[in-house]
Amino acid sequence: MIVKNVEKKDGNLVTFQVEVDKDEFEQAVGSAYQKNRSKVSVPGFRKGKAPRMVIEGMYGASVFYEDAIEEISPNAFSKGVEENDLNVVGRPNITAADVSDDKALTLAFESALYPEVELGLYKGIEAPREEISITDAQVDEYIDEIRKRNARKLSVDRAAKLGDTVTMDYDGYLDGTRFDGGKAEGAELELGSGQFVPGFEDQLVGMKIGDEKDIDITFPEDYHEGLAGKAVVFKVKIHEITELELPAADDEFAKDVSEFESLEEYRKAIFEQLVDSRKKAVDEDFGYVVMQKAVENMKCDVPTAMIEERMGEMINEYDRNLMSRGMRLEEYMRMSGMDPVAFQNMLKPQAEAQVRTDILLTAVAKAENIEVSDEDVDKAIADIAAAYHATVEQIKEMVPSEAMAEDMKKKKASDLIMSTAVPTAPVTEEAKEEKPAKKSPAKKTAKKADAQSEAAAE
Template sequence: MNVKSVEKQEKSTVELVIEIGAEEFEAAVQKVYLKQRGKIMVPGFRKGKAPRKIIEGMYGSGVFYEDAINELYPQAYADAVEQEKLDAVAWPKVEVVSVGKEGLTFKAVVTVRPEVKLGEYKGLTAEKPEVTVTDEDIDNELKPYINRATRMVTVEREAQNGDTVVIDFEGFLNGEPFEGGKGEGHSLELGSNSFVPGFEEQLVGTKAGDEKDLDITFPEDYHADLAGKAVVFKVKVHEVKEKQLPTVDDEFAKDVSEFDTLADFKKDLADKLTERREHQAQHDFEAAVLEQVMSNMEVEIPDAMVEFEADNLVNDMAQRIQAQGIPFEQYMAMTGMTMDIMREQAKAAALERVRRDLALNAVVAAENIQVSDEELEEEYKKLAEQYHMELDKVKQAVAADDICKELSLKKAEQVIYDSAKVGKAPAKKKTTKKKAEDAEAGEAAEGEEKPKKRRTTKKKESEEGEEKPAEEKTEE
């Protein structure tokens, strides 16, 4: 492999021209031939026994070139990037310049990490909400425990909203039962709005043993086969149940928690809620500070960098879904998604991740942040404990450079957060796009309300050399 030329281009790209010699290219072509000859049928030869020259005579001398190129270029590209010490941040755009017996020459346009000009990143100010917990908040924290301790008790009376009725039902369209319209022994909470509109309301006032026909018209946005259709549900009520709430006292606290009194249980709930809200408030404060750092920096982010990160997000999602036993293709079919749609939807999150990465890496450089051998070793030990693996195996699985990078970014965050202050947040800076929109809006307003000023502006433009129609003045 030989890097023939390196040329810096616009938008943080570098063009590499890479050469692979005749001998190395020939070896790759021969490797491809040996791999593929068993799949090629040639008259007069047993399958897999046709000489390479015969196959090339039939299909052309370059029959194996494409696969040979694919065999060679990834490693050649990686070696060239390492040799030229380029910080590549996206997949390259590759173009073959020449290929033949003399070897392979290809061009790779590499997107590299853009230059970042940091603005203020220390001593920033952001708002941090004061954390409070009210009695109502504590009551809301109690609700899940009360719901779990609530019993359903059969009652001999007419059903009311909030009751649960146990029913059999079957739906009929034009006198014929329709698919999916039948259920037996179904428990339905009245007022839950879990059935089609009008169904639950008509069961209020029924009691065990009642049979009733419910006239229902499906909504227009319902399933296509039933949208807007009038149907009849034949319902039989087997049982009416009401909720029997527990008495919320010390005995209740003993049953649902580790505490002996309700007061202690409530205090624990309040403490935990306070801790969660304080954690969220700190997270929001830090996010606001980091957003200021990102807004203060000057950088031109390459589109390819965002697209690369969007691909990573989609791939991560695919792995998580498949880890749950759902093939990703099946998931996309179920949700009506495509890879293109998913990538497009991931771009906003990808852009934020790229902005964060660029800002923090710039702080790492500005602060000359280093990771010591002791810190690296400690992180390896934490990973080994977290994943229940032997330390040596963790070191084999996770590159030291990756850990050092992550630790350095965390240190950069700490530099930003430790110097930040709680107070009134500064006014948000307008983005370039927003400024342009405001300018256009201002021009439109001037055009509607202040025609004289608009004429003066055009006159000024004319004086600076722009051509102005003679009838412009009388246009108003």
């Protein structure tokens, strides 16, 4: 094989040709004949027994070319990539396949290249970070939720009020005609929970057992197609009204619902739990903003092939998750009112963001000379195997050591970015309105980014 006419183009693309000599192509054609002869019917011969020249005489000399090209093209493409040290991504395209008179083959390939990256500021990024503050009221709210879960339901014979649960029948009409999904019998609804369309629950307040009422509402504009923005009437009949009898918040309650002996100890544990939960959320928000800024500071033209590849991975993951719950992706899209194109468009921004973050972390790992040892990789694989009750060999089949090493480098790069990030006080809406934007910090940041880019280049 001879590689020629290698040309890198705008948009992170490369094209090249590979000439396959006639002997090598003839071998591929012969292999294609062996694979396909059993599928070809030729009068006078048993199926699979017709000589190649007879089949070619009937169907043309090129009858096996397509399969031969399919067989030989991966090696031809790899030859071009290796000889020219190309960092390709995605699936290559065969843009031309020509067979000469002497039966030699010339293949033309086009492929996306891993993009060139110019890092901007990624160390010392400033981002707002909320102070963690948990109040007694929040602890009370948490305890009230636990009390509700342990409450008794009592039937009452009075007008319904917010907080009550009503059992009802309802029947929805659009322009005087019943609409799909608008009818139910014995439905339970907690008034004030916001489970139904806005305006529905409020109109149930004051109704009593046996009452019937027409409830007029208008569906929101963002409701699903067919009812969005439409005015409808629900005919409602109340069958039962219940209220919750909450247990007292005392030491006995604490003993019943926790391992603590007193309400005071239980409140302290809840406080610590809420602080821990809030800290995780704040750290996650802070990390997201920092990483987003680092990505925005990076200059990189991301190939469409990388985004499409990530979208494919996301779609497969969606399908696996849905299958574990007894649903297929096609069914989910139909229920969500989306076709495949709309579903892909929904995933595309997230896929691009993930790809850009991966590119950033890979570039930072390279700029910072981040490495991981074979021992570290082996330990990480062993830890995963232990966590999933699998063997090391099984994990390596799913995640090769090289891929694990790259993921570990990116994790170290992420840790570096976060360890140097600078938390700042959150800017309130009032402060934004009162304080005009300044230009100097932007200039200062730009200079800092330039300096860091130069340092990375060195």
